[in-house]
Amino acid sequence: MTLARAEAASRRYGDVLALDRVDLDVRAGELVGLLGPNGAGKSTLMNLLVGLRRPSSGRVELFGGDPRDPASRRQVGVTPQETGLPGTLRVGEVVDFVSAHYPDPVPRGELLDRFGLGDLHRRQTGGLSGGQRRRLAVALAFVGRPRLVLLDEPTTGLDVAARHTLWGAIRAFHSDGGTVLLSSHYLEEVEALAHRVVVIGQGRVLADDTVDAVRGIVGVRRVSLVADHLPDLPGVVRTERVDGRLHLLTTDADELVRALVTAGAAFTDLEVRPTSLEEAFLAITSGDGSTPEQSTAEDRQATAEDRPATAVPGGRPTTV
Numbered sequence: 400m401t402l403a404r405a406e407a408a409s410r411r412y413g414d415v416l417a418l419d420r421v422d423l424d425v426r427a428g429e430l431v432g433l434l435g436p437n438g439a440g441k442s443t444l445m446n447l448l449v450g451l452r453r454p455s456s457g458r459v460e461l462f463g464g465d466p467r468d469p470a471s472r473r474q475v476g477v478t479p480q481e482t483g484l485p486g487t488l489r490v491g492e493v494v495d496f497v498s499a500h501y502p503d504p505v506p507r508g509e510l511l512d513r514f515g516l517g518d519l520h521r522r523q524t525g526g527l528s529g530g531q532r533r534r535l536a537v538a539l540a541f542v543g544r545p546r547l548v549l550l551d552e553p554t555t556g557l558d559v560a561a562r563h564t565l566w567g568a569i570r571a572f573h574s575d576g577g578t579v580l581l582s583s584h585y586l587e588e589v590e591a592l593a594h595r596v597v598v599i600g601q602g603r604v605l606a607d608d609t610v611d612a613v614r615g616i617v618g619v620r621r622v623s624l625v626a627d628h629l630p631d632l633p634g635v636v637r638t639e640r641v642d643g644r645l646h647l648l649t650t651d652a653d654e655l656v657r658a659l660v661t662a663g664a665a666f667t668d669l670e671v672r673p674t675s676l677e678e679a680f681l682a683i684t685s686g687d688g689s690t691p692e693q694s695t696a697e698d699r700q701a702t703a704e705d706r707p708a709t710a711v712p713g714g715r716p717t718t719v
């Protein structure tokens with residue numbers, strides 16, 4: 400059963416096309432990570448799904464209906480990227496205020512304990528640390544026993560311990576049958592929580608796959624150099640020649656460089672750098688008829704045969 404759906408949803412802000420014909424289904428019981436760099440369109444997509452913004456074209460649905468319908472909204476919990484809490488209210492008072500909007504809220508003590516805030520119920524929110532404030536903002540999304548929660552970068556600004564507390568609370572909600580869509584810049588976070596990851600870049604869905612598949616793609620490194628001719632090299636998933644430079648995409652840059660040296664290859668101006676998640680996906684989507692307008696010259700030059708498989712082993716968690 401689909402709880403939230405976008406169908407060819409686009410959203411324009413003046414000249415900026417923030418979302419470009421996005422399709423997304425979030426089904427009951429899923430924990431979906433929405434991953435992408437700054438400005439990719441993650442918040443815009445979430446705002447459409449919960450009815451805070453309307454699509455410029457296409458459709459969005461929440462629980463099969465209009466996201467702006469109050470009956471749908473009562474079943475959804477949301478933590479936006481930024482929240483303002485009234486600084487003079489105590490933590491417990493803020494929870495009580497939000498609870499009053501729901502027929503069967505989670506008891507205050509239980510909610511605060513889940514998010515490691517049990518000792519702070521008498522503290523004015525203005526006296527909370529940034530991390531405590533963020534945890535409270537996330538906790539409030541769960542007050543009304545929602546069927547679906549949307550969390551926009553929930554752990555930004557949290558230290559490791561606070562992040563783990565929050566992950567535990569999200570996991571507990573999910574294992575009790577709750578559905579979660581959370582956005583993040585951190586592949587580690589998505590990996591720790593989600594089975595499915597939707598990668599979004601420049602307003603488009605670049606991949607919608609298992610976390611393992613996405614991890615593999617992120618593990619690709621770009622080794623670039625100037626050389627006329629190279630021997631056969633191990634682990635190269637794609638080769639591009641741009642403006643006299645050769646770019647070799649590989650899952651193991653160390654091994655590749657060792658092989659270059661061992662083979663006595665004549666090269667200059669060697670550079671090794673990570674392939675960003677977005678870059679990896681733009682490379683993968685090039686040449687298949689769905690090339691995004693934003694693809695680079697390098698991507699356009701590559702042939703379809705050069706493209707790597709979508710899952711490349713040896714990936715490492717990476718920030719995009």
Ligand SMILES: Nc1ncnc2c1ncn2[C@@H]1O[C@H](COP(=O)(O)OP(=O)(O)OP(=O)(O)O)[C@@H](O)[C@H]1O
Pocket residue numbers: 412413415416417435436437438439440441442443444480
């Ligand atoms: N209210 C607005 N007015 C004008 N442009 C906007 C508005 N909201 C978002 N945008 C633009 O839309 C694009 C997508 O923004 P969005 O906030 O959805 O991205 P994001 O993936 O959530 O980014 P971040 O990770 O930085 O939060 C960006 O180019 C942004 O500048």
